[in-house]
Amino acid sequence: MTEARERRIRLVIQYDGTDFCGWAEQKDVRTVQGTLKESICRVCGESADLRGASRTDAGAHALGQVADFLTPNPMPPAKWELVLNRVLPPDTRIARASRVPLRFHSRFFARSRVYEYRISERARVEPTRSRYVYECGTRLDTDPMEEAAASLPGEHDFRAFSEKLDALENATRRVLRASVRRARDEVRILLEASAFVRGMARRIAGGLFEVGRGKRSVSEFRRLLVRHERDGVRWPVVLPAKGLTLLKVRYGVSHRDVRES
Amino acid sequence: MTEARERRIRLVIQYDGTDFCGWAEQKDVRTVQGTLKESICRVCGESADLRGASRTDAGAHALGQVADFLTPNPMPPAKWELVLNRVLPPDTRIARASRVPLRFHSRFFARSRVYEYRISERARVEPTRSRYVYECGTRLDTDPMEEAAASLPGEHDFRAFSEKLDALENATRRVLRASVRRARDEVRILLEASAFVRGMARRIAGGLFEVGRGKRSVSEFRRLLVRHERDGVRWPVVLPAKGLTLLKVRYGVSHRDVRES
Numbered sequence: 001m002t003e004a005r006e007r008r009i010r011l012v013i014q015y016d017g018t019d020f021c022g023w024a025e026q027k028d029v030r031t032v033q034g035t036l037k038e039s040i041c042r043v044c045g046e047s048a049d050l051r052g053a054s055r056t057d058a059g060a061h062a063l064g065q066v067a068d069f070l071t072p073n074p075m076p077p078a079k080w081e082l083v084l085n086r087v088l089p090p091d092t093r094i095a096r097a098s099r100v101p102l103r104f105h106s107r108f109f110a111r112s113r114v115y116e117y118r119i120s121e122r123a124r125v126e127p128t129r130s131r132y133v134y135e136c137g138t139r140l141d142t143d144p145m146e147e148a149a150a151s152l153p154g155e156h157d158f159r160a161f162s163e164k165l166d167a168l169e170n171a172t173r174r175v176l177r178a179s180v181r182r183a184r185d186e187v188r189i190l191l192e193a194s195a196f197v198r199g200m201a202r203r204i205a206g207g208l209f210e211v212g213r214g215k216r217s218v219s220e221f222r223r224l225l226v227r228h229e230r231d232g233v234r235w236p237v238v239l240p241a242k243g244l245t246l247l248k249v250r251y252g253v254s255h256r257d258v259r260e261s
Numbered sequence: 262m263t264e265a266r267e268r269r270i271r272l273v274i275q276y277d278g279t280d281f282c283g284w285a286e287q288k289d290v291r292t293v294q295g296t297l298k299e300s301i302c303r304v305c306g307e308s309a310d311l312r313g314a315s316r317t318d319a320g321a322h323a324l325g326q327v328a329d330f331l332t333p334n335p336m337p338p339a340k341w342e343l344v345l346n347r348v349l350p351p352d353t354r355i356a357r358a359s360r361v362p363l364r365f366h367s368r369f370f371a372r373s374r375v376y377e378y379r380i381s382e383r384a385r386v387e388p389t390r391s392r393y394v395y396e397c398g399t400r401l402d403t404d405p406m407e408e409a410a411a412s413l414p415g416e417h418d419f420r421a422f423s424e425k426l427d428a429l430e431n432a433t434r435r436v437l438r439a440s441v442r443r444a445r446d447e448v449r450i451l452l453e454a455s456a457f458v459r460g461m462a463r464r465i466a467g468g469l470f471e472v473g474r475g476k477r478s479v480s481e482f483r484r485l486l487v488r489h490e491r492d493g494v495r496w497p498v499v500l501p502a503k504g505l506t507l508l509k510v511r512y513g514v515s516h517r518d519v520r521e522s
Contacts, residue, residue: 016388063387091388126324127277127352128393128506245389 006070008104009080011036012096013065018131018242019091022058023065032056032092036067039087043080044073053106053249054113057202059241061132064095064114064248068106106249112176113196114248117189117205117239125185133186134243140187140212145180148211148221149189152178152204160224161207161236163199171197180208187212192250201244207236267331269365270341272297273357274326279392279503280352283319284326293317293353297328300348304341305334314367314510315374318463320502322393325356325375325509329367367510373437374457375509378450378466378500386446394447395504401448401473406441409472409482410450413439413465421485422468422497424460432458441469448473453511462505468497 021029040048048069056062081097123137152175159171177192189205210216282290301309309330342358384398413436420432438453450466471477
C-alpha cells in the first residue's frame with residue numbers, strides 16, 4: 001500500500017460558454033481553463049497544469065469536455081468532484097472526476113470529439129434555450145443537408161473549413177460521423193471526428209446551413225472536400241459559437257480509471 | 262374603415278429571470294416590466310402602461326407571461342412582435358402579440374395561472390440547465406408528494422403558504438391542478454390556480470419537498486390547508502426562485518383577439 005507521489009486526475013467538465021472567452025487560458029479574460037485552474041488551486045493550494053482535450057471557441061458550450069492534471073494531493077476523485085463543484089461558478093460543473101494512469105493525456109489519448117450544432121428555424125426562441133441555439137429565422141430543407149453530410153465521413157483535407165491555416169499546416173482529419181436531424185423547430189448537426197481543425201465544426205455547420213437554405217448545392221459542398229477542386233475556395237459561412245456544444249470526447253478502452261488503492 | 266384612436270395590444274412574454282429583479286417595475290433595478298416598457302417606448306416613442314398577469318419573483322422565469330398595453334400606434338400586432346424582439350435583450354422575448362378588446366385586462370381577465378417548479382435530485386446539474394432547476398442533492402419519494410399534492414385542488418385559505426400577509430388580507434385561492442411527476446433526475450411540480458398569493462408557488466413546492474424527503478408527513482401537509490388547525494403555523498420552506506417558471510396564463514374564450522380591420 002505504498003502511496004504514489006503523484007496522481008493524475010481526469011475531469012469531465014460541463015460549461016455554459018456564454019460568459020467565457022473560450023476554453024484556452026488567456027491573460028485578463030475569463031476562460032474555462034483559467035477558471036478551473038483557479039478552483040484547483042483554491043482547493044489544494046497548488047497550481048496545476050490542466051490539459052484539455054478540445055479548445056472550444058469563445059461562446060461555445062460543453063457537456064463532456066475532458067481535462068487532466070497531476071497532483072500530489074491524495075484526495076480521492078469523488079472528493080475532487082465534490083469540492084471543485086463547491087468552488088466553481090454556476091456556469092461550470094465537474095460531471096465526473098476519476099484517477100487515470102500517469103501517462104494519460106486528455107488531448108493526445110482522445111480518439112474522437114463529438115460536437116453538436118443546433119439551428120432553430122425561428123428568428124427567436126425561448127430565452128431559456130436561445131443561449132444554445134443559432135436562431136436563423138429561415139426554413140431549412142434537411143434532405144440536401146443530410147445528403148451533403150453523408151459525404152463527410154472518411155479522411156479529408158479540411159482546409160476549406162478551417163480558420164487562418166498556414167499553407168504547410170496539415171488539415172487532414174478523419175470524420176467518423178456526420179448527421180442532420182430535426183428536433184421540433186431545430187435542425188441538429190452531429191459531427192464526430194478524430195480531431196477538428198480550428199473553426200471546422202462551425203464551418204461545416206455553415207456549409208450545411210447554406211445547402212439547407214438553398215444558397216449552395218450538395219455538389220458544391222462536396223467539392224470543398226476534394227483538394228484540387230477547391231484550392232483557395234472558402235465559402236462556408238461560420239455560424240455563431242453559441243449553437244455549438246462539445247458533447248463528448250471518446251477514449252480507447254485501455255485508458256480506463258486506475259483503481260483506487 | 263374608421264381607425265380606432267387607441268388599441269390594446271396583448272403580449273405573451275418569455276424570459277430567463279436569472280438577471281432580473283422580478284417582473285414588477287422598481288426604481289434603479291432591472292425588471293422585466295421596466296425592460297419591456299423601455300422597449301415599447303423605443304419602438305413607438307410613447308410610454309405605455311404595461312399591465313402584467315402575474316408578478317413573478319426575482320429569479321423566476323416565464324414561458325407564457327401575459328401583459329397588455331394601450332397604444333395609439335396603428336402598427337399591426339405581428340409587427341409589434343417583430344420590432345419588440347429586435348430591441349429586447351436576449352433574455353426576454355415576445356412569443357406572440359395580438360390585438361384585444363379595449364376592456365381586456367391581463368390580470369383581471371385571467372382565469373388561472375400555471376406554474377411549474379423543477380427540482381433535481383442531484384447536487385449539481387449541467388450548467389445549461391441549472392438556471393432553471395433547484396438542485397437539492399437529496400433523494401425524493403414522489404409517492405407521498407403526489408398524495409400531498411392531491412389535497413390541493415379546491416378552494417383553500419393559503420395563509421400558511423404565503424409571505425408576510427396581513428391578518429385581514431384574503432388568502433383564499435382556488436387550486437385547479439396540482440401534480441408531481443418524474444422526468445429523468447427531476448421532480449416536476451405543476452400548479453394551476455385561479456391566482457397565487459405572494460410566495461405561494463414556492464412554498465407549496467417547499468411543502469411538497471419536505472414531504473418528499475421525509476421531513477414531514479402527508480397529514481402534516483394537509484393540515485396546513487385547514488385554517489383552524491394551523492393558525493400561525495408556517496413550516497413550508499421557500500424553495501429558490503430559479504426553479505420556478507410561469508408556464509401559462511389562461512383566459513376565457515370570450516377574450517379572443519380583435520380581428521384586424
